[in-house]
Amino acid sequence: MDQLLTSAQIRATETAAMAAGDVTGLDLMERAGAGVVDAVFSTWPGLKAGGEAWVLAGPGNNGGDGYVIARLLDGRGWRVTVFALGDPARLPPDASANHARWAELGETRTLAALPEATGQPALIVDALFGTGLTRDLPDEVRRALAGVAEVARDGATRVVAVDIPSGLCADSGRRRGCDLPADLTVTFHSAKPGHFLADGPEICGALRVVDIGLRSDPGPEVLRLTSAPPRRVVHKSGGHKYNHGHVLVLAGGPGRGGAARLAARAALRVGAGLVTLGPTPDALGENAARLDAVMLAPVADAPVLARILDDSRLNALCLGPGLGHERARDLVPVVLAARRATLLDADALSAYSGTPSALFDHLHPACVLTPHDGEFAWLFPDLADRLAAPPGDGAAFSRLDAARAAARRAGCTVLLKGPDTVIAAPDGRAVLNAASYERAAPWLATAGAGDVLAGLIAGLLARGLAPVNAAALAAWLHVEAARGFGPGLIAEDLPEALPGVLRGLKD
Ligand SMILES: NC(=O)C1=CN([C@@H]2O[C@H](COP(=O)(O)OP(=O)(O)OC[C@H]3O[C@@H](n4cnc5c(N)ncnc54)[C@H](O)[C@@H]3O)[C@@H](O)[C@H]2O)[C@@H](O)CC1
Numbered sequence: 001m002d003q004l005l006t007s008a009q010i011r012a013t014e015t016a017a018m019a020a021g022d023v024t025g026l027d028l029m030e031r032a033g034a035g036v037v038d039a040v041f042s043t044w045p046g047l048k049a050g051g052e053a054w055v056l057a058g059p060g061n062n063g064g065d066g067y068v069i070a071r072l073l074d075g076r077g078w079r080v081t082v083f084a085l086g087d088p089a090r091l092p093p094d095a096s097a098n099h100a101r102w103a104e105l106g107e108t109r110t111l112a113a114l115p116e117a118t119g120q121p122a123l124i125v126d127a128l129f130g131t132g133l134t135r136d137l138p139d140e141v142r143r144a145l146a147g148v149a150e151v152a153r154d155g156a157t158r159v160v161a162v163d164i165p166s167g168l169c170a171d172s173g174r175r176r177g178c179d180l181p182a183d184l185t186v187t188f189h190s191a192k193p194g195h196f197l198a199d200g201p202e203i204c205g206a207l208r209v210v211d212i213g214l215r216s217d218p219g220p221e222v223l224r225l226t227s228a229p230p231r232r233v234v235h236k237s238g239g240h241k242y243n244h245g246h247v248l249v250l251a252g253g254p255g256r257g258g259a260a261r262l263a264a265r266a267a268l269r270v271g272a273g274l275v276t277l278g279p280t281p282d283a284l285g286e287n288a289a290r291l292d293a294v295m296l297a298p299v300a301d302a303p304v305l306a307r308i309l310d311d312s313r314l315n316a317l318c319l320g321p322g323l324g325h326e327r328a329r330d331l332v333p334v335v336l337a338a339r340r341a342t343l344l345d346a347d348a349l350s351a352y353s354g355t356p357s358a359l360f361d362h363l364h365p366a367c368v369l370t371p372h373d374g375e376f377a378w379l380f381p382d383l384a385d386r387l388a389a390p391p392g393d394g395a396a397f398s399r400l401d402a403a404r405a406a407a408r409r410a411g412c413t414v415l416l417k418g419p420d421t422v423i424a425a426p427d428g429r430a431v432l433n434a435a436s437y438e439r440a441a442p443w444l445a446t447a448g449a450g451d452v453l454a455g456l457i458a459g460l461l462a463r464g465l466a467p468v469n470a471a472a473l474a475a476w477l478h479v480e481a482a483r484g485f486g487p488g489l490i491a492e493d494l495p496e497a498l499p500g501v502l503r504g505l506k507d
């Protein structure tokens with residue numbers, strides 16, 4: 001399942017299922033605990049032989065899952081000690097029931113006793129806090145977790161996090177005192193945004209999603225992960241080159257053409273029928289020496305650009321990479337007045353640092369902005385400040401929240417770059433292109449990778465995809481191309497790796 005449910009959404013899903021009489025809270029807790037135990041043994045078959053386990057159990061239902069896990073491990077011959085946080089008498093009902101069942105079987109000590117615990121457990125189960133985390137962890141809990149992390153560091157101990165590592169915010173992936181990194185995180189029904197955003201992937205280890213029999217239909221605003229598109233979305237089904245659109249990539253002056261050329265080549269590779277590069281007249285020769293299939297048109301200034309845009313077949317415009325700030329401020333107004341599908345990146349964004357409303361006033365729904373964190377902070381300084389500030393009570397402000405707010409303010413699609421690239425539309429729809437876990441693509445951290453992404457989006461816009469879909473699909477293809485190429489990747493390799501990705505798509 002590619003949807004990511006926030007804490008509130010998973011709670012609502014659980015409540016609705018219980019209210020409909022489909023399932024009880026105890027059933028869900030039992031399935032969750034059993035799911036964790038199964039995942040542990042399938043991930044590490046060597047642990048089936050048994051051993052010593054420490055279960056850290058918190059004051060809510062995450063702790064309840066922990067008591068189920070303690071019982072199930074005990075039943076499989078493990079020596080289990082539970083270290084509990086909080087007064088067991090104050091556990092919520094389902095967790096309390098499972099605490100009582102555990103109390104008949106084994107020992108529960110307080111979390112404060114953890115530093116005195118001796119031995120080397122084969123398995124540590126982190127069931128302190130899950131989706132109910134609402135604030136930073138208290139210092140004594142942080143100290144206990146850091147102590148356990150020290151025990152686990154010798155390599156023989158596996159750490160499994162129940163639902164999410166304790167202290168990691170399930171909605172934002174931000175740390176709230178998260179001092180025990182997991183080797184494996186087992187979550188329920190669907191993954192949560194925090195498993196993929198910000199620090200999530202680094203702290204979760206591997207991620208497994210367990211079906212606990214819930215059904216959900218959270219509506220169009222739910223966050224989704226990008227996924228492989230059906231072949232028909234990108235393959236050409238015949239027609240003339242003009243049926244597949246014509247991209248104009250505006251470029252800068254002499255010696256600054258590389259970024260725009262990367263974008264142009266990517267636009268062509270993703271299937272735009274024609275791509276024209278528009279550098280300054282004095283940079284025409286050097287660009288001509290480097291281009292074949294990409295056409296050239298000198299663009300001296302804004303009036304020249306306006307005349308070129310009289311050709312309505314130029315249906316997607318891409319500007320920013322290598323453009324220069326002065327040229328960007330000159331050309332962006334003309335481009336936006338043309339009301340074509342438009343990709344703004346790099347200099348077309350940073351040229352408006354300090355004066356973002358001069359840009360926002362002219363944006364329209366067919367635009368896509370692709371800021372990296374720095375460009376985002378220049379255009380949306382208040383949102384960047386909220387992302388950097390320590391979170392208050394409740395779910396921490398996330399990159400998803402930031403991208404959604406930015407898209408609403410800009411009135412167009414915003415793609416916030418990173419290993420956790422968020423694509424948000426002004427109507428609240430959002431997609432997350434996660435380059436983590438089995439999709440990790442660290443080779444994308446290379447100069448020019450963003451220019452290629454800009455070209456991919458422009459190419460898909462030219463082919464008629466809606467802005468948010470073009471951005472999401474381009475981001476997916478970008479990561480797949482990087483993964484297909486692997487180590488040693490440089491930006492030039494990305495467009496060349498694309499045909500292999502396109503060939504691999506299924507119907
Ligand atoms: N929602 C579902 O569908 C299911 C949830 N289950 C489990 O239930 C968990 C959620 O349970 P809860 O909502 O009870 O929440 P948690 O168990 O995550 O924690 C809630 C408790 O911790 C306290 N708390 C929050 N932040 C704190 C902090 N920083 N320091 C100290 N105390 C803090 C809260 O006041 C509350 O008492 C999930 O993560 C999952 O493990 C499963 O049992 C199965 C199904």
Ligand SMILES: Nc1ncnc2c1ncn2[C@@H]1O[C@H](COP(=O)(O)OP(=O)(O)O)[C@@H](O)[C@H]1O
Nearest residue numbers: 372417418419435441444445447448449450451
């Ligand atoms: N560690 C990483 N894992 C996955 N993708 C990454 C990583 N680092 C960067 N990227 C991606 O690479 C691209 C870099 O773009 P950008 O920062 O604009 O660089 P440049 O301007 O050099 O092209 C973005 O699409 C970003 O999402």
Ligand SMILES: [K+]
Nearest residue numbers: 126129164166
């Ligand atoms: K946990």
